[in-house]
Amino acid sequence: MLAMDDDIIKGRVWERCEETVKLRMISDVPLGIFLSGGLDSSSILAAM
Structure with missing residues (x-):
């Protein structure tokens, strides 16, 4: 497995x-x- 930088x-x-x-x-x-205030819906909105 290749090691990758977190970024x-x-x-x-x-x-x-x-x-x-x-x-x-x-x-x-x-x-x-x-x-919903959760991470998933907030992330989707940010990607829009």
Whole structure:
């Protein structure tokens, strides 16, 4: 297993998150988001 710097790993995870959100935002109707206050919904909003 390759050793990777924490910053590199964080960057790759964030890039994947952004890519995934962008793919899901393709719509012909207005989009919205419900925030629970948790880390997951806050991260998705930040990626939007």
